[in-house]
Structures are given as structure tokens and as C-alpha cells.
Amino acid sequence: MTATPAVDPTGKPVIQIRKMNKWYGQFHVLKDVDLEVTSGERIVICGPSGSGKSTLIRCINRLEEHQEGDIVVDGIELTNDLKHIEQVRREVGMVFQHFNLFPHLTVLENCTLAPIWVRKQPKAEAEATAMKYLERVKIPDQANKYPGQLSGGQQQRVAIARSLCMNPRIMLFDEPTSALDPEMIKEVLDVMIELAGTGMTMLVVTHEMGFARTVANRVIFMDGGEIIEQNEPEAFFNDPQNDRTKLFLSQILQH
Amino acid sequence: MSNQSSIAYVRQESTPSRPAPPTTVGVVGWIRENLFSNLTNSLLTVIFGVLGFWLIWDALNWLVFNAVWSGGNEACRANPHAACWTFIGTRFDQFVYGFYEKSERWRVDLVLLILFGGILWSAWENAPARRWVGGFMMVPFPLLAWAIMYGGFAGLAVVETSQWGGFILTLVVALLGIIASLPLGILLALGRRSNMPIIRSTCIVFIEFWRGVPLITVLFMAAYVLPLFFPTGLNFDQLLRALIGVALFSSAYMAEVVRGGLQSLGKGQYEAADALGLSYWKSMRLIILPQALKAVIPGIVNTFIGLFKDTTLVLIIGLLDLLGMVNAAIADPNWSIRSVPSTGYVFVALTFFVFCYGMSRYSRYIEAKLHTGHKR
Numbered sequence: 001m002t003a004t005p006a007v008d009p010t011g012k013p014v015i016q017i018r019k020m021n022k023w024y025g026q027f028h029v030l031k032d033v034d035l036e037v038t039s040g041e042r043i044v045i046c047g048p049s050g051s052g053k054s055t056l057i058r059c060i061n062r063l064e065e066h067q068e069g070d071i072v073v074d075g076i077e078l079t080n081d082l083k084h085i086e087q088v089r090r091e092v093g094m095v096f097q098h099f100n101l102f103p104h105l106t107v108l109e110n111c112t113l114a115p116i117w118v119r120k121q122p123k124a125e126a127e128a129t130a131m132k133y134l135e136r137v138k139i140p141d142q143a144n145k146y147p148g149q150l151s152g153g154q155q156q157r158v159a160i161a162r163s164l165c166m167n168p169r170i171m172l173f174d175e176p177t178s179a180l181d182p183e184m185i186k187e188v189l190d191v192m193i194e195l196a197g198t199g200m201t202m203l204v205v206t207h208e209m210g211f212a213r214t215v216a217n218r219v220i221f222m223d224g225g226e227i228i229e230q231n232e233p234e235a236f237f238n239d240p241q242n243d244r245t246k247l248f249l250s251q252i253l254q255h
Numbered sequence: 256m257s258n259q260s261s262i263a264y265v266r267q268e269s270t271p272s273r274p275a276p277p278t279t280v281g282v283v284g285w286i287r288e289n290l291f292s293n294l295t296n297s298l299l300t301v302i303f304g305v306l307g308f309w310l311i312w313d314a315l316n317w318l319v320f321n322a323v324w325s326g327g328n329e330a331c332r333a334n335p336h337a338a339c340w341t342f343i344g345t346r347f348d349q350f351v352y353g354f355y356e357k358s359e360r361w362r363v364d365l366v367l368l369i370l371f372g373g374i375l376w377s378a379w380e381n382a383p384a385r386r387w388v389g390g391f392m393m394v395p396f397p398l399l400a401w402a403i404m405y406g407g408f409a410g411l412a413v414v415e416t417s418q419w420g421g422f423i424l425t426l427v428v429a430l431l432g433i434i435a436s437l438p439l440g441i442l443l444a445l446g447r448r449s450n451m452p453i454i455r456s457t458c459i460v461f462i463e464f465w466r467g468v469p470l471i472t473v474l475f476m477a478a479y480v481l482p483l484f485f486p487t488g489l490n491f492d493q494l495l496r497a498l499i500g501v502a503l504f505s506s507a508y509m510a511e512v513v514r515g516g517l518q519s520l521g522k523g524q525y526e527a528a529d530a531l532g533l534s535y536w537k538s539m540r541l542i543i544l545p546q547a548l549k550a551v552i553p554g555i556v557n558t559f560i561g562l563f564k565d566t567t568l569v570l571i572i573g574l575l576d577l578l579g580m581v582n583a584a585i586a587d588p589n590w591s592i593r594s595v596p597s598t599g600y601v602f603v604a605l606t607f608f609v610f611c612y613g614m615s616r617y618s619r620y621i622e623a624k625l626h627t628g629h630k631r
Contacts, residue, residue: 102524
């Protein structure tokens with residue numbers, strides 16, 4: 001185990017999800033989801049495709065709207081109120097499967113855009129912050145290139161730096177390594193492991209079970225829009241209880 | 256055992272790269288590949304080469320070598336088988352200014368000077384205060400230009416718009432259409448993709464209505480039908496009515512071009528902008544529109560060029576633009592010479608071509624400049 005800091009001892013929840021339900025049209029994607037995340041927790045969410053794991057974390061920054069139940073993030077309840085939504089989004093960073101960098105802006109501009117226009121930081125300060133984070137993800141030398149000139153792994157690291165520049169309290173990762181060539185997965189995971197070491201609250205949807213074992217202090221298994229099982233990584237992998245969890249683990253850990 | 260050793264292979268050193276065979280690259284390669292790759296192609300190259308040369312030679316003879324460059328209408332009557340440029344020379348002022356008062360033409364010159372100066376300035380990449388000049392050309396300039404040309408203040412005599420004509424009228428109609436249609440089109444395109452049903456349906460109805468009627472009808476309605484609905488005594492300028500018609504008409508086309516650009520962006524760009532906490536207008540201005548507009552530069556310029564040429568339709572409501580002035584001048588009995596109509600129309604065609612081709616080249620340059628990598 002790496003030396004990741006312990007969860008906030010005060011046990012203050014930063015995300016509270018209660019009896020949350022969501023439908024796409026008639027299709028019930030999330031069923032009675034209850035989840036409480038303590039500050040500093042690192043949660044890995046896994047499950048077969050279509051199980052609702054991406055939808056769940058996308059509800060946390062309101063990229064998806066839920067129809068029933070409550071979601072409270074950092075003390076702010078998510079409703080239709082645009083002010084609250086924008087407030088939450090400022091505190092919650094998100095990293096996407098397909099990076100979603102802005103191709104018409106340089107790497108540096110990608111990182112400074114939101115701090116300048118949302119946080120109203122002066123340009124020089126935003127650039128200094130951006131360079132700090134670009135160094136942390138180990139690509140300060142690419143700052144003036146355009147995303148189209150970088151490899152997938154580099155783009156994903158820029159995307160992580162871009163989110164960190166907003167100084168978020170929570171980071172959401174939506175399958176951050178699924179679109180990467182195998183030789184680039186490690187460089188992105190290394191950055192995420194380092195980030196976990198700083199005490200960032202992280203929710204990660206991923207199939208990288210090695211990452212889950214090293215970094216997570218909770219693993220959640222979802223299937224059919226429900227949370228089926230959650231546990232500490234050791235117990236989760238070595239002693240799964242539900243049959244669906246056992247089946248899923250046997251399918252992904254076979255080779 | 257023997258089987259295993261037969262598939263084992265280890266390369267000890269890598270092969271160096273060699274240059275391509277000389278007959279496949281460079282000028283020689285290009286000529287071989289494209290003009291003389293086989294017997295049929297070689298034959299076609301020769302036939303069309305001769306034909307093309309003959310056509311160009313004939314055209315140059317008519318346009319330049321045999322053309323009448325000086326003298327009066329008698330010189331043209333003596334040589335009716337070549338262009339009569341002296342006709343254009345005699346009427347040039349009229350083609351440019353229409354019936355605009357001779358003593359007041361300096362006002363038009365001033366406007367044209369600001370116009371072309373402003374365009375060059377804002378098109379020149381390293382110019383100081385380029386954005387300010389560009390902004391000036393978009394909003395205050397059209398109003399200022401109208402004021403200077405119309406007059407009626409600071410001792411400037413009023414020149415009614417019915418006296419405006421020729422190339423300046425073409426420019427007034429085309430530029431106003433261009434300047435108004437882009438922002439209006441962007442708003443309409445955003446409205447058409449809005450989540451709010453009333454805004455969306457209003458935009459759809461507006462766009463479909465203006466796209467569904469021919470420009471000639473729009474101009475006709477603006478000129479002759481609209482005044483019937485005005486209370487007696489209230490009458491606003493015929494040219495202004497036509498301009499509003501052209502602006503609304505072209506904004507509907509522009510809206511659909513811009514919508515194409517908006518749809519070419521993946522959902523990820525919208526989501527990334529949202530996830531960073533950008534508001535709707537900020538994410539449109541900073542993330543979505545720069546990319547969407549860049550993607551449809553060819554379509555936007557296409558609309559501009561179409562609009563520029565469509566301005567000749569104002570002829571139908573009695574406004575004499577460049578083509579209208581040339582048409583009127585050709586009817587002059589003193590110039591009823593065989594070569595005069597063709598010369599006049601060639602002159603109109605060349606003038607339009609210069610401006611449209613200029614726009615086309617500039618758009619290519621902008622596209623190349625904004626290219627930032629291989630894919631989104």
C-alpha cells in the first residue's frame with residue numbers, strides 16, 4: 001500500500017446522495033441510490049457497462065438531472081437553480097473518457113480559461129497556477145502546444161491539470177483510461193495516484209482494478225442501476241458477497 | 256525444436272530511409288503523373304492544351320490587344336469586334352456613384368477610404384488595435400457612413416437615397432447584409448437549439464419563413480406592399496426597407512450555416528464547458544462559437560458571396576446598382592454599338608469577380624491560420 005492519507009477524521013460528508021432515482025424516458029437508470037462521501041475519501045466505482053456508474057457521477061455535477069431524491073454537494077443542494085449548479089460545478093472537477101480538451105486553445109489557455117472567466121483570477125496568477133499543475137502532471141514543456149498535437153495520455157494529463165486549476169474540493173473521473181492506448185494508461189494512473197496522495201476527494205469510475213487496490217479506500221460495485229456491494233478494497237476483491245459481484249470479478253480478473 | 260528455431264528472428268540493425276525515386280517526385284514527377292501517364296492522357300493533354308491556348312488567345316485579343324482604349328464612341332464604332340473600354344471610361348463616375356450630386360462626391364470618397372482602410376487594417380494580422388478597428392467597422396461605421404452619405408447635419412446637404420446608385424449602392428446593400436446577417440444568424444442558430452420551446456419555435460418559424468420566400472419577393476414586398484400598411488404620412492426610406500429585407504433574408508441563411516457548425520461539435524465540448532462552471536453565454540462565446548464558426552468558414556463566406564451577388568436583384572424595385580447603371584448606360588443611343596453591351600457586362604462581371612474572389616482568398620487564409628492540429 002502507498003502512503004495515502006487517512007480519511008478526514010471529523011467524518012464530514014462532502015457528498016450526500018439520498019434515495020436518488022433517475023429515468024431516461026421510461027428507462028429507470030438509477031434506483032434508490034444512497035451514497036455518502038467523506039472529505040478525502042477515494043472511491044472506485046465499477047460494474048458492467050450500462051450499470052449506471054457514469055450516470056451516477058455525472059449527477060453529482062448535474063451533467064445529468066435526477067428526478068427523485070436529494071443530492072447535496074459541499075452543503076449545496078442540487079436543484080434546478082442555475083446559481084447552485086454553477087456553484088457546485090466550481091467545486092467539482094471532472095475528467096472525461098475522451099478528454100474533451102478545447103482544441104482551439106493551447107494547453108495553457110485550456111488550463112487558465114475557467115480560472116479567469118469563472119473565478120475572475122488575474123491572467124498572470126491563473127497562468128502561474130496552470131504551470132504549477134502542468135508541472136505536477138509532468139508536461140510543462142507542452143504548455144504552448146494545441147491539444148491536437150499531443151498524445152492521448154498527454155491530453156488526459158492536461159485534462160486533469162485543467163480541472164485542478166479550479167482548485168476543486170472533489171474530483172470526478174469518468175473512465176479516464178478507457179480511451180487510451182495501453183502504453184499510455186500508466187502515465188495517467190501515476191498522476192491520479194499522486195493526486196490521491198494529496199488528500200483530494202476522488203470518485204473514479206474505472207476498470208483498473210490495480211488502481212482500485214492501491215488507492216481506493218472504498219470500492220462500489222453497481223449493476224442494473226443499483227449499488228450492489230461496497231467494501232474496502234481488500235475485502236471487496238478477496239471476499240465478495242453478492243453473486244453478481246463474484247461473477248463480475250471473475251469476468252474481469254480472469255487473465 | 257527445429258520448428259521453433261525457424262520462426263525465431265532478431266533484427267540487429269534498422270534499415271536507413273532512402274529518398275523516393277526521382278521520376279515520382281518534383282516537377283517531372285508531377286507532369287508524368289498528371290499529364291502524360293499513358294497514351295490517351297498524353298493525347299488529351301495535347302488536344303486540350305491547344306484548345307485552351309486558342310481560347311485564351313482569342314479572349315486576350317478581344318479584351319486587351321485589339322480593344323479600344325481611347326477616343327470617343329466613333330473609335331468603338333470603327334472597331335466593333337473588340338472590347339470598347341472607352342465606354343467604361345466615359346461613364347466610370349456614373350458606374351461608381353450613380354446619380355449622387357457631383358459636388359458632394361467627396362463624401363462618398365471619404366466613406367470608401369474609411370471602408371477600405373478599415374478592412375485592410377482589421378485584416379492585417381499584426382496591426383495595432385486591430386480588434387478596436389474591427390469592432391468599429393462592425394457597428395459605428397455603418398451608421399457613420401450612412402450619416403455622411405445622407406447628410407442633413409453640420410452643413411452637409413441632404414442627398415436622398417434615390418440618388419444613390421452604381422457601385423456604392425451595391426456596397427451599401429451587400430455590406431449591410433453581411434454585417435447584419437452574421438450576428439443575427441448566430442442568435443437565430445442558438446435560439447433554434449435552445450431548450451426553451453417558445454424561443455426555439457419562434458426561431459424555427461422565422462428561419463423557415465425567410466428561407467422559404469425568394470429574395471425578389473422580399474424586395475418587392477418591402478418596396479410596394481409594405482407601404483400600403485403604413486398610416487398615411489408615415490413613409491420611410493425605400494432603400495432602408497430593402498436593406499432590412501436583405502438583412503433578415505440573409506440572416507436566415509446564415510443561421511442554418513451556423514447551426515451546421517454547432518452540430519459538428521461533439522457533446523463533450525458542451526459538457527466540459529459546463530463541468531468547469533462556465534455559464535451558458537460564456538461557454539458559447541469562449542468554447543462553442545469559436546469552434547463552430549471556424550468549422551463553417553467556407554459556408555459563411557459562401558453566404559457572403561451569394562449575398563454580394565444577389566444585391567443586383569434590387570434592380571427589380573427600381574434601385575440602380577452597378578448592374579442597373581450599366582444597363583441604363585447601354586441603352587444610350589449614342590453608344591448603340593455592337594461591342595458596348597458585352598464590354599459593359601464583362602466590366603460588371605470582372606468587378607464582382609474581384610470582390611468575391613478576394614473574400615474567397617481571405618477565407619482560405621483565415622482557415623489556414625486557425626488550423627490548430629489534426630483533429631478535435
